[in-house]
Amino acid sequence: MLSIKYGNCKDYTPPMIEGVSASKVFLPQSAIQPYTVFEYLCEHFQHIQITEWQQRFEDQLILDMQGHALTVNSIYQANTHIYYYRFLAHEIHVPFDEKIIFENDDLLVVDKPHFLTMSPTGQYVQQTLLVRLKRTTDNPNLTPIHRLDRETAGVVLFSKRPETRGIYQQMFADRLVEKTYHAIAPFRPDLTFPQSVHLRMEKGEPFYTMQVIAGKNNSHTEIEILEHNEHWAKYCLKPLTGKQHQLRVHLNYLNIPIKNDPFYPSVIHKPEHDFSQPLQLLAKEINFKDPISLRPMHFCSDLDLTL
Missing domain, CATH: 3.30.2350.10 (Pseudouridine synthase)
Known part of the structure; x- marks a missing residue:
């Protein structure tokens, strides 16, 4: 599991992890509201496998606005935003240097x-x-x-x-x-x-x-x-x-x-x-x-x- 230092201020900026910056996702108000953040992400990003989202939550790669790690059971809160980091389990190494x-x-x-x-x-x-x-x-x-x-x-x-x-x-x-x-x-x-x-x-x-x-x-x-x-x-x-x-x-x-x-x-x-x-x-x-x-x-x- 990756170690992250969390903040608690309103203008929290998530840190880079191994050169990867966090992506920001807004949680909108909708007629059919998902119960958890996990449900929303699985529905909103259907090209990403459910097991991959589960792993990101487990690795504490999904954060709230204050930088606290969320879990698969974290409640969906409309009109807020979250951060997530993207890592690939298997990535082909490019054997040339910049x-x-x-x-x-x-x-x-x-x-x-x-x-x-x-x-x-x-x-x-x-x-x-x-x-x-x-x-x-x-x-x-x-x-x-x-x-x-x-x-x-x-x-x-x-x-x-x-x-x-x-x-x-x-x-x-x-x-x-x-x-x-x-x-x-x-x-x-x-x-x-x-x-x-x-x-x-x-x-x-x-x-x-x-x-x-x-x-x-x-x-x-x-x-x-x-x-x-x-x-x-x-x-x-x-x-x-x-x-x-x-x-x-x-x-x-x-x-x-x-x-x-x-x-x-x-x-x-x-x-x-x-x-x-x-x-x-x-x-x-x-x-x-x-x-x-x-x-x-x-x-x-x-x-x-x-x-």
Whole structure:
């Protein structure tokens, strides 16, 4: 059982446990009121097995507003809230390490490895970049300012303080950040580079993929070749927009899908413990003027892709 120090104040903030922050759930007033908190959670989160909720109560991972551990028999109190922690009984270890490459009062800049999901979701909690970093830095306020796909490696920025987080997020929203990616994909001598790719992208099928459709363009990438051999080329990609899977979709549209891409041109379901063929896409560099210090900032991944 995990040991937690409980508070008793009205503005209680639950502590991190092994890098995991507590989730907050409001208990609403309803016509058919559940008798216990346990009943409500089982009904409200039906995708989570009842036995898993039972285990969380047993491990004292469900807390009231004051930080007191609840039990499966704790009475449901409408118009209050509770906290709960999420841990997985079995989680696949990602055998690659992240590296902190810069840190100041506001920012943490990290070199993310392939196969590491950014934040807790689905079958990953401890084996996510955010939880690993929270555990390493003991900073519960860490928040990604932008994101990389699980399959993509490279430079990513985290906010360390809520007070300045919005300033950096706005910098990305205003497209004041220059990002440079490298990718390994087939070499096609009939294609001319450099070139600009402008496409309209929308959600595809399956829902976690994107597709190109007719209509007004909403994605733009500048592409050039850095080097090539007879079969493969190393491409430099500069996205001017930030659509999901944009670089992967744009290269696939040119009929040069990124090497080892499990989604494009078709979805390939690989075992979760198979780390043998990382997607050959790397967030290599990031440049911006710091909105607080006004100094130019440039960060480069220590990782590299080779033909």
